[in-house]
Amino acid sequence: MRIAFAMLAGLLSLGAQAAPADFVSFDRTLWPEQVDSPALFDVASRAEILSFGRVLHESEMLDEHALTQRLGLRQVNLAVVRAVRARMWQRLWSSYQQAQRSCEQDASFCYPVESMADLRTQAATFAADVGTFYSGWVEPSHQFHSRYLDEQLRKAALFPQTTSEVEKLSSHERSGEELNDRMFLLTFVGGPTPAGGSSDALAEFLRRQKLDGIFFVLGNRLQQRRDAGPVARLYAGQCVGIQGWEYRSHAQWQGWEDSLRRSQARVQADLPEQYVPLFRPPYGQRRSDGEGFMASQHLRVSLWDIDAQDDGPLTAEASAQRVLTLMLLWRKGVIQFHDSLPKAQPALEWLLQSTAQSGIGWEGCREYGVR
Template sequence: MRLVLLLLTGLLSAAVQAAPLEVATFDRRYWPEQLDTPTLFDVASRAEILGFARVLHESEALDEGALAKRLNLRQVNMVAVAALRQRLWQQLWRNYDLAQKSCEQDASFCYVIEHLGDLRQQAEKFEVAADSFYTAWAGPARVFHQRYLDEQLRKAALFPQTSSEIERFSDQERNGDGLNDRLFMLTFEGGPGPATDALTDYLRRQKLDATFFVLGNGIQARRDKSSINDLRALYQGQCVGILGWEYRSHAHWQQWQESVMRSAARVQGDLPEQYVPLFRPPYGQRRADSQGFFASQHLQVALWDIESQDQSALTAEQSAQRVLSLMLLWRHGVIQFHDNQPKAQAAVAWLLKNTAQSGIGWEDCKAYAARQQ
């Protein structure tokens, strides 16, 4: 019976999904200014918001067939897509309203926008003049916004058959929505691995902390290879949540509850000072009816808002540039990196260097874990 269910799940997935889309990335050198003041961060933020709003508006003209073709899918959940679009518009309006507070200091990309309807109207006609200081940014930015929007629409189109971070199932799940404007949080998953030691040491030297979502079997292997004291030194000053015992989808795995409980017990026992009661579902995949289980375990599902794509073919700098563009667009959120990727540290270093004077902040990992979403 289990084999039959697995085969049916695979067949349904194949019937819905086709080839994946190209990963969205953007070369920040096309933007002509350094983000070395909070005001210049706002200028770049307004540009990203308006550019993304333009392609979002254009996507609404697509019928179901045209959208499926564009997303390389055979079927599309149009209800989930409509819900995503509505949520994106609300986020864009809130973010633009925050970003326009500095228009007296620099009026670039400032328009009379007093409510969501104004933003929609401006998005419909938004363009960068051929003689603008920002002309070189406009074309590459449009490609980035289009590809990134397609990434989000595709996840919504597949939801909930294929769950992801695109939507929460309940209040037992959290992302970065509760963070203040300009406040971001670093998270890493997939470890511990060979790259984790240098990364945690780097973060401590930068006086930063992050939440590391670890594998139970990885923690056990690391402890067996070294010692529990070495394990605790590895994550000193950081927070440690769980990914489960193995890095595999917890949506259809029969032993998913055992995976969660076993890894939570392992990490809480070995790292009592660093442990936080947060579960990051591998690939963002989890069951729609799992909230009762997580509540019984005193765990929250920890999703993310900004995906670095550092496990793709992107270089460290390309990954960091993608993250920065999305930080400008969303203005707050949880950033997902993978510490089983050596490029993660280089990406974070680039990101810190290029936002040092921009007026952003980094959320304390313990404070985030203690938040009520």
Template sequence: MRIVLFLWAWLLSVGALAAPGDPATLDRGTWPEQLKNPTLFDVASRAEILTFARGLLASEALDEAALAQRLGLRTVNMDAVNRLRGRLWQRLFNGYDHAQQSCDQDASFCFLVEDVPTLREQAGKFQLGEESYYIKWAEPSRTFHAQYLDELLRKAALFPQTGSEIDRFGDYERNGDEMNDRLFLLSFDSAANLQPDNTDWLAEYLRKSNLSGTFFVLGKDVQARLAEHSVASLQATFSQQCVGVQGWEFRSHSHWQDWQDSVRRSADLVKGKLPENYVPLFRPPDGQRRSDAQAFFNAQGLQVALWDIDAQDGAGKLKGSQSAQRVLTLMLLWRHGVINFNMKQDAVKTALPWLITQTAQSGIGWEDCQDAFR
């Protein structure tokens, strides 16, 4: 009975959270420890997993009408929502199972979790006492995960009528689910705005850091660069990096009549001018693409490259520091995945260096872009 009452208290509290569309972020300064070794990464990871799992469990008490009201929607696709919940529980358990391997070195947030049912049980009971060393983090983290869960549930509720990265249409679409524990891939979207373009800065920063990322470029942007600079200059910009495509221009590829030409033209241009950097990947703008496109992408030798950790730095949604702290929190939560930054927002110039510095001793790895999605 106490657990039931606690869950309903949670549900009532999240009704006072930010309006739909406000991206979640968390001040990592509320966490009292630096991620200065792999064990401390695991401690923070277990804490974030349990907090998110508690919110996920509470959300299951909502019926369809209550969920629609919470998400600010008229209707919800409950089948898609339930599929999402199933995937989330499995991924949370897999992550916690990895994170609990270091419990013999630091027992903080360690509970007996052997499968999804025991994770659900522990999540339902999870709560910090007022004297906890981590108490200043507890409420900000709860708020973050409630907002973030709503982001995910809202996308699932609208899928597939509104396409997004929340689910895949087939095996030709890839995200970060299959990556190894503690391994992350950096990726960069173009987005619609033309300025500022931080591509050159990002590529140079990654090279100096001995890192690589996948840049998803627009065909018209590459064409504009070539009108002012040589092919050699373009190749120098993307040296040691990977380049996929995001279409000829940044617009939804779900209802655009010329979407196939958009993909084909941009892929042919990049493959021809950047043969050493080109990777056969298409990232749909805003995740919007057709559900019946598998035959086309197979014929083109392309995969659809989605993501599962969104920096929410597009269109000035979050400042650089907020974006970076959001990404780090989601890295702790999911423990692997594809990170999506916006190369045309200045926030990335603050967020990326901070993120690299904060995780330098945490035991994570950065996937080589040439090895991703194979």
């Protein structure tokens, strides 16, 4: 009976996720200015905040049935959806306050917003008077944010039956919200690749750029890599966390504890100088009762809030454009790329070139990893 029930629960979980992933980006050429100064970063940021606020407001007008239909689900967890919406509004308000600081330099999208209520009101009527210079951006931006919001609300609607990065399970988990304004952390998952692959090229590129990031490695892939030769040089100057022994959900896997132990031991043995005590759960899925074990291993869950979606059909440039749009929206956060795939490096190259003069900063991996 227990086996049958477990199988049924698994099938229901799969059914809830049956709809295909919606990979969505935004063509940054539709924005008429380069983000090549701190003030112009703020202009674009204010615009994205208000555009997203508009679709967030629109989603609150949907009743439960309409929301269920829109997200393509049989049922939704309204409590989590409302909590995620509330947290999004709080982040938008904090972000807009930061973005307003340069209004004396450039007043575009600077409105008399002095409270959360003002922001909600302004967002609800946004796009009525943006001017002809920005008119070609308005509707494509609205479409992008509508699809991006659906992506996030769908994860919220399934939580905690299907856990994801959209919500924390406890205050001990990390995400990008604790960073300072304009600060971003680079993280990479799914590696390492075999020698000479995209993991090597990306790590070397970061060293040339005098940047660092956290590479969340899979234990079995690191084992295969070390069996073929030394691995110490691969992640020199970078940080290494763990993603488990295999790339599979750690929420229902009976061997999840052993997965963490084995991968942690492998990294600590092979890469002691690069190791940081962080676990990036594949698909963002982890157990609600796993905090005690995590503490015993001196590990913390490290989530992300800006997903490049470079593991799908988006081109490298489209993936980077998605990341930049979300950087403008949230103004801080943890970015996730896949170093196991070749698109990550050209996407990162485009992103660095496009933000070189924007006044943003890159969080040090060591400082973040041991904080």
